Every structure is written in structure tokens, then in C-alpha cells.
Amino acid sequence: MIQPETIAAFLAAFPAAVHSEFRGQTRVVVPVGSLIEALTFLKNKRKFDLLVDVTAVDYLNYRDADHRYGLVYLLAAVDTSERITVRTFVDDPTPTVPSVVPLWEGANWMEREVWDMFGIRFEGHPDLRRILLPEEFTAHPLRKDYPLQGRGERHNFPVLHRAEG
Amino acid sequence: MATQETTLHPADADDRPQQQDYVWTLNFGPQHPATHTTLRLVLLLDGERVLDAVPDIGYLHSGFEKIGEHLDYNQYVTVTDRMNYISPMANNVAWHESVERLLGIELTPRCKYIRTIIAELARISDHLLCNGAVGLDTGAFTYFLYAFYQREVLYDIFETLCGARFTNSYTRTGGVMYDMTPLVVEKIRTFLKTFPKTLDDMDRLLNRNRIFVDRTRGVGILTREEAINRSASGPIARASGVARDLRKDEPYLAYADFDFKVCCAQSGDCYARYLVRMAEMRESLKIVAQALENLPSGPVNVDIGERTALPTKNQVYKTIEGTISHFELVMSNRGFEVPHEESYAAIESPNGELGFYLAGDGTHAAYRARCRPPSYIHFSLFPALIRGHTLSDVVAVLGSLNIIAAELDR
Numbered sequence: 001m002i003q004p005e006t007i008a009a010f011l012a013a014f015p016a017a018v019h020s021e022f023r024g025q026t027r028v029v030v031p032v033g034s035l036i037e038a039l040t041f042l043k044n045k046r047k048f049d050l051l052v053d054v055t056a057v058d059y060l061n062y063r064d065a066d067h068r069y070g071l072v073y074l075l076a077a078v079d080t081s082e083r084i085t086v087r088t089f090v091d092d093p094t095p096t097v098p099s100v101v102p103l104w105e106g107a108n109w110m111e112r113e114v115w116d117m118f119g120i121r122f123e124g125h126p127d128l129r130r131i132l133l134p135e136e137f138t139a140h141p142l143r144k145d146y147p148l149q150g151r152g153e154r155h156n157f158p159v160l161h162r163a164e165g
Numbered sequence: 166m167a168t169q170e171t172t173l174h175p176a177d178a179d180d181r182p183q184q185q186d187y188v189w190t191l192n193f194g195p196q197h198p199a200t201h202t203t204l205r206l207v208l209l210l211d212g213e214r215v216l217d218a219v220p221d222i223g224y225l226h227s228g229f230e231k232i233g234e235h236l237d238y239n240q241y242v243t244v245t246d247r248m249n250y251i252s253p254m255a256n257n258v259a260w261h262e263s264v265e266r267l268l269g270i271e272l273t274p275r276c277k278y279i280r281t282i283i284a285e286l287a288r289i290s291d292h293l294l295c296n297g298a299v300g301l302d303t304g305a306f307t308y309f310l311y312a313f314y315q316r317e318v319l320y321d322i323f324e325t326l327c328g329a330r331f332t333n334s335y336t337r338t339g340g341v342m343y344d345m346t347p348l349v350v351e352k353i354r355t356f357l358k359t360f361p362k363t364l365d366d367m368d369r370l371l372n373r374n375r376i377f378v379d380r381t382r383g384v385g386i387l388t389r390e391e392a393i394n395r396s397a398s399g400p401i402a403r404a405s406g407v408a409r410d411l412r413k414d415e416p417y418l419a420y421a422d423f424d425f426k427v428c429c430a431q432s433g434d435c436y437a438r439y440l441v442r443m444a445e446m447r448e449s450l451k452i453v454a455q456a457l458e459n460l461p462s463g464p465v466n467v468d469i470g471e472r473t474a475l476p477t478k479n480q481v482y483k484t485i486e487g488t489i490s491h492f493e494l495v496m497s498n499r500g501f502e503v504p505h506e507e508s509y510a511a512i513e514s515p516n517g518e519l520g521f522y523l524a525g526d527g528t529h530a531a532y533r534a535r536c537r538p539p540s541y542i543h544f545s546l547f548p549a550l551i552r553g554h555t556l557s558d559v560v561a562v563l564g565s566l567n568i569i570a571a572e573l574d575r
Binding site: 074 | 222223226228230231232234235266267269391393394395396397398407408409414415505506507508509511518520522524526527532533535537541542544545574575
């Protein structure tokens with residue numbers, strides 16, 4: 001659900017954005033360079049004050065994919081119940097996007113999870129550490145080249161015996 | 166509220182509280198009765214006052230999103246049971262709401278009503294546990310037993326409905342596992358009659374209880390601005406005055422047909438969150454009563470001709486169309502017709518906005534199955550809510566946020 005004037009205003013401000021609709025959902029794809037401007041515009045000018053989620057998709061084996069990773073920002077407006085999905089793409093070897101923590105405090109843990117699972121760096125994030133996996137974990141398991149059963153981390157997990165502890 | 170950032174290893178730590186020698190560190194969890202589930206907090210204390218709290222999560226991480234890329238759209242519903250296991254029915258509904266959005270399936274009216282009923286019963290069950298546990302942690306053991314007895318009644322209803330008490334896995338793509346029988350309807354009707362009395366008792370036990378009110382009022386205050394800024398949803402946001410309820414704002418299933426109120430409070434403390442949950446249970450009862458009165462007749466699943474819902478066992482064994490349809494759907498090289506698209510759908514789960522962001526790639530399993538877990542988002546609020554309060558408030562705040570570690574870590 002989104003008002004037509006909202007999306008018209010957005011496209012007027014960001015002519016490079018690609019707009020699409022699917023099952024009543026409005027998505028826009030913006031270049032990574034104008035991501036922060038686009039999100040700031042939506043937050044301050046169009047009242048999308050709630051960041052619902054930040055997530056990523058690894059398009060390694062995806063048909064017709066031009067880029068490796070897609071970042072997904074789900075926004076909602078509390079007052080008008082509008083929703084919009086903003087996407088951007090980044091590539092190897094060092095996928096990096098600017099952090100949106102300055103805009104929404106709630107992005108802190110969401111971005112940490114994306115870093116943990118996909119290895120996408122968020123520039124300007126105040127505390128970019130792993131969150132769900134231990135610090136010494138080396139891989140980013142939600143990438144498509146990571147096997148479902150892991151790479152033996154479970155087998156090689158160091159066991160601490162009582163005598164050593 | 167302090168908006169200062171929480172870091173374990175700050176770069177310049179000279180003026181950090183750790184450096185002052187009267188400050189001590191308390192490790193709270195991961196195995197502690199008051200954390201309810203496996204989560205760990207590192208608390209920095211000055212006497213009894215909490216200077217800072219650093220959540221350390223991931224103890225229950227089991228790669229649910231990775232598994233979602235390998236199980237098909239009907240199999241994965243068993244995994245969603247294990248996310249928020251306090252209200253698995255709501256997770257099932259959320260998962261298949263997202264799958265049906267991606268696949269473009271329109272449910273039958275009866276199925277919409279049945280899913281609405283079970284989602285609301287799951288909400289009651291979740292709120293009973295959450296409020297019961299807040300009561301238990303603040304010293305009201307009797308209250309907890311009142312709440313848990315009613316959860317038992319709900320488990321009985323779910324058992325009659327689908328055979329499973331705890332991990333229900335009740336929904337299926339394009340329908341549900343079994344239709345609602347007259348016996349289930351009768352049991353829900355009995356519950357609707359008896360539960361308000363318990364709810365009254367619970368209100369009388371705790372709402373004006375001096376100890377409980379002193380321990381929760383003014384504790385863990387979340388302002389409206391902070392609630393929105395930190396992406397809070399559900400009863401936690403509503404207790405802070407954010408009048409956002411997906412059941413009203415974006416009516417899914419059959420919610421547009423019913424008359425109910427969105428329960429809000431202004432103060433945003435633990436007591437407000439408790440009251441919002443109590444009030445929501447009464448609204449859920451109203452929804453269930455209206456849905457039962459107007460339960461449409463007719464088929465519960467989408468017609469098998471559309472090849473989107475699994476046929477019943479009776480159809481599989483006795484009709485050739487059923488057999489064909491069953492094989493078409495369960496063979497991994499056939500399955501559903503999934504578009505090369507991405508979509509997000511969310512429901513108002515008992516804990517907040519529970520949504521799944523799905524990417525389909527034409528195969529039997531999702532290419533990406535992201536869960537938007539309310540517990541995860543709400544737990545990130547915790548350090549900001551507890552700073553400046555005492556150690557004994559930790560359990561009250563933790564309980565009122567209703568953190569379920571299985572959903573937190575997935």
C-alpha cells in the first residue's frame with residue numbers, strides 16, 4: 001500500500017531509481033551511492049519513520065542476476081501505513097554499504113546480523129561485530145557458497161575440559 | 166533515555182565505567198531461571214544500579230534461515246513452530262501468509278476465518294505466558310498458575326484441532342492441515358465462556374497489587390520516539406503510544422470483518438506493557454467469538470484443480486485427480502509454480518510484526534527465507550531500557566519485552 005504521489009515524488013527526486021510493483025508491493029532499486037540520500041528523503045520528506053527490517057540476499061546462483069548481493073530495506077510509515085521496499089546492490093570483493101544507524105537506531109542489530117551472515121560491511125556502523133555467531137567464526141554462512149552442513153566447524157569445536165579450565 | 170552506544174571494546178575507554186574500581190561485572194545467564202531461555206547479559210553494576218548491559222546472543226542459533234533455503238514451502242512450517250514456540254500457530258500463519266503472497270494464492274473464506282481464530286488463540290496463549298512470567302519474576306506465583314492453567318486449555322483445543330499440542334505445524338500452502346470439527350468449535354465456545362472469568366481474576370490479582378505496581382510502574386520506560394526509532398512493534402510499541410496494529414492498518418486474513426479495538430497506552434513502562442497485553446486478550450476473545458459466529462461453510466483448502474494446496478488423504482487414495490495433484494506437489498522437480506520474484510508479508514504476531522521476506526527462484530524451496538523476528542528487534546532495546554535501574558528490575562524488563570530466545574537466535 002503506497003500513495004501514488006509518494007512514489008511519484010520519490011522518482012522525481014531520484015530519476016536513477018528503478019521502480020517495480022509485485023503483488024501490491026512497491027519496490028525501488030537505487031544505486032548504492034544514493035542509498036543514504038534516498039532513505040533520508042523517504043524518512044524526512046515522506047514520513048517513512050519506521051525501519052521494519054534490513055536484510056540481504058546473495059544472488060550467486062540466481063537467474064539473470066547482475067550483482068552478487070542485494071540489500072533490502074523495508075520501510076513503513078506509522079501514521080499512513082504506507083510501505084516501501086528499497087533495494088540496492090553491491091559486489092565482491094569488498095561489499096560495502098553506508099550504515100543507516102545515524103537515521104534509525106534500530107538498524108544497529110539488523111546490520112550486525114547482515115554482516116555476520118553475509119559479510120557485507122556497513123561503513124559508519126558504531127559497533128560492527130558478529131552477533132549470532134562467535135567472534136572466531138571465519139565464514140559468513142548465509143552466502144550461497146557456504147554448504148548447508150557447514151565446513152566442519154562443529155567437529156573442530158574446541159572442547160574445554162575441567163582440568164584445563 | 167541514554168542513546169549512548171553499547172560496546173564491549175570501546176576505542177578510548179578512559180572515562181568508561183569499567184575503569185572505575187567500584188564497578189563490577191555480573192554475568193547474567195545463559196543458564197539462569199529468570200532469563201527463561203538461553204540468553205546472556207553482561208551487566209555492569211555500581212552496587213545494585215545497572216550502568217550498562219551488553220546482550221550476548223546466539224546460543225540457540227540453529228541456522229533456520231539457511232534451512233529455509235533447502236526445505237520446501239510446506240516442510241518449512243515445522244521449523245517456524247520452533248521459532249516462537251510460545252505461539253507456534255501464529256508463526257505458521259505468518260509463514261504461509263508470506264508464501265501465499267509470493268505464490269499469489271487466494272484463500273477460501275473458511276480458511277481465512279480458521280486461521281484468524283487460531284492466530285488469536287495463539288495471541289491469548291502468548292500473552293498469558295508473558296504476563297504470567299512477569300508476575301512470576303516479580304513474586305506473584307499464584308498469578309502465574311492462573312495463566313498457565315488457561316494455556317493448558319488452549320493446548321487441548323490445539324490438540325483437538327490438529328493432533329499436536331506444542332509444535333502444531335497446522336497451516337499448509339493454500340489451506341490448513343485439517344478442517345475445524347464441531348468438537349473444536351464446541352471447545353473454543355467453552356473457552357470463550359470460561360476464560361473471561363479467569364481474566365477478571367487475573368486483573369484483580371495483579372492490576373492494583375502494591376508490590377507488582379511498584380516493581381513495574383516507571384521501570385524500563387520506552388518513549389514513543391524511541392519506540393519508532395528503534396523499530397519496536399506489537400504490544401511494546403503500542404504501550405508507548407504507537408497506534409500501529411497490522412490487523413487494522415493492513416487487514417490480512419479476515420480481520421477486516423471484525424469489530425475490535427487496538428489497545429494502546431501512553432507511559433511505555435513495564436506496567437503499561439502488562440496492561441496492553443491484558444487488554445489485547447479481551448479483544449482477541451471478541452475476534453474469536455465473532456469469527457466463530459460467522460464461520461463460513463464450504464471448502465477449507467484451495468481447490469485441487471489449481472495445484473496449489475495439497476489434497477486430503479481421502480482424495481489422494483480415492484481419486485485419480487487427488488493422486489496426480491499430490492505427486493505434482495510433493496516431487497521436488499515439480500512443486501508449486503514459483504515466480505522469480507521477492508516479496509514480504511507480515512502479520513501482527515503476539516510479539517509484534519512477524520514477517521518473512523521470501524525470494525523465489527522457481528524451484529521447490531525458497532531462494533532466501535528471511536524471518537523478521539520481533540524478539541530480536543526488541544532485545545536490542547534492552548540496554549537502553551535498563552540503564553539506571555536496579556538489578557532486580559532486569560527480570561521485570563526482560564519479562565515485559567517477552568524475549569523468546571529461539572526466535573531471537575533462530
